Amino acid sequence: MLIKRRKDWEIPEIVATPEVAYFSRRRLLHGAGAVMLTTALASCDNKKPSAAASAPDPTAGLYPAKRDPAYKLDRAITPENAVTTYNNYYEFGTSKDIADDAQMLPIRPWTVSFEGMVEKPFTIGIDDLIRKMPLEERLYRHRCVEAWAMAVPWTGFALSKLIALAKPLSGATFVEMQTFMKPDVADGQNQSFYPWPYTEGLTMAEAMNELAFLATGLYGKPLAKQNGSPLRLAVPWKYGFKSIKGIVRFKFTTKRPTTYWEALGPTEYGFWANVNPDVAHPRWSQASEELIGTASERVLTKIFNGYGAQVASLYKGMNIGDALFR
Numbered sequence: 001m002l003i004k005r006r007k008d009w010e011i012p013e014i015v016a017t018p019e020v021a022y023f024s025r026r027r028l029l030h031g032a033g034a035v036m037l038t039t040a041l042a043s044c045d046n047k048k049p050s051a052a053a054s055a056p057d058p059t060a061g062l063y064p065a066k067r068d069p070a071y072k073l074d075r076a077i078t079p080e081n082a083v084t085t086y087n088n089y090y091e092f093g094t095s096k097d098i099a100d101d102a103q104m105l106p107i108r109p110w111t112v113s114f115e116g117m118v119e120k121p122f123t124i125g126i127d128d129l130i131r132k133m134p135l136e137e138r139l140y141r142h143r144c145v146e147a148w149a150m151a152v153p154w155t156g157f158a159l160s161k162l163i164a165l166a167k168p169l170s171g172a173t174f175v176e177m178q179t180f181m182k183p184d185v186a187d188g189q190n191q192s193f194y195p196w197p198y199t200e201g202l203t204m205a206e207a208m209n210e211l212a213f214l215a216t217g218l219y220g221k222p223l224a225k226q227n228g229s230p231l232r233l234a235v236p237w238k239y240g241f242k243s244i245k246g247i248v249r250f251k252f253t254t255k256r257p258t259t260y261w262e263a264l265g266p267t268e269y270g271f272w273a274n275v276n277p278d279v280a281h282p283r284w285s286q287a288s289e290e291l292i293g294t295a296s297e298r299v300l301t302k303i304f305n306g307y308g309a310q311v312a313s314l315y316k317g318m319n320i321g322d323a324l325f326r
């Protein structure tokens with residue numbers, strides 16, 4: 001197998017070659033997955049969403065929510081159709097074109113569980129949860145590790161508000177989050193050599209930061225399924241893979257979670273994943289980013305994706321020059 005060495009200016013090629021293709025090819029070289037991949041690639045184009053998957057969203061009347069003017073952009077809002085048609089959601093396949101397949105996911109009933117170091121473990125239905133939370137709209141930049149970016153109006157609530165509801169014990173130092181596991185509707189989950197379910201995590205200090213946001217809506221409407229409905233994280237100072245979609249579980253712990261991308265490519269993706277233009281990915285530069293929904297406009301990437309004023313203090317004394325930021 002030939003992995004071509006890329007120069008910094010060859011970014012568009014990277015955008016066309018998602019890192020997942022690299023890792024799945026590499027894993028195949030180690031044997032085991034070959035047969036499973038061929039069968040899993042048989043697509044589910046002929047399937048239709050079930051009645052449950054096509055039902056209207058019962059919280060639709062809550063949108064649009066009032067915009068919080070504190071969250072400002074340095075660029076135009078990305079056109080909605082780019083944001084809803086150019087996606088990363090490996091549960092539904094490794095291409096960017098998963099929006100149709102994601103419609104297979106039923107998002108009601110949907111329960112979210114709170115586990116581990118909490119006063120009392122519990123589960124709550126998504127509609128009860130959303131109605132308990134103070135919904136607001138925030139404009140955030142989003143920077144994928146693949147060097148593309150967008151700027152979107154999320155609707156949702158601060159993760160700190162959810163943590164207050166969960167009542168974690170004071171000794172908890174991390175919050176682990178997990179995505180649903182439904183291989184019957186999410187065909188990518190039949191590729192069993194990937195570390196499903198998708199798992200992410202934050203330190204409690206990061207999770208309590210005002211910027212850590214749970215999105216339930218986008219562009220003044222309930223979230224589209226391809227963007228992570230009904231519940232999705234938005235941590236704009238970190239590479240996009242930290243912003244886990246389709247969340248069903250929060251677990252409070254003292255053990256740093258092993259995340260999906262860390263498990264898949266430990267030499268390329270770390271737990272911290274803070275945006276840093278000075279630290280190249282082992283296979284491409286992170287100095288600049290392409291704005292999706294434009295005629296390939298590129299802008300320079302900023303440290304912490306421009307959110308240093310809010311978050312830099314979380315990382316005092318850590319070596320932010322370490323590519324994996326361990």
Ligand SMILES: Nc1nc2c(c(=O)[nH]1)N[C@H]1C(S)=C(S)[C@@H](COP(=O)(O)O)O[C@H]1N2
Pocket residue numbers: 083086087088089090091143144145179198226227228240241242243244245246
């Ligand atoms: N469960 C889950 N969450 C996920 C992903 C995924 O594959 N599965 N991809 C991540 C990546 S790499 C990015 S860039 C963003 C993309 O979000 P968007 O498709 O809404 O732009 O979702 C993140 N959250």
Ligand SMILES: [Mo]
Pocket residue numbers: 088143144145146239240241
């Ligand atoms: Mo990403």
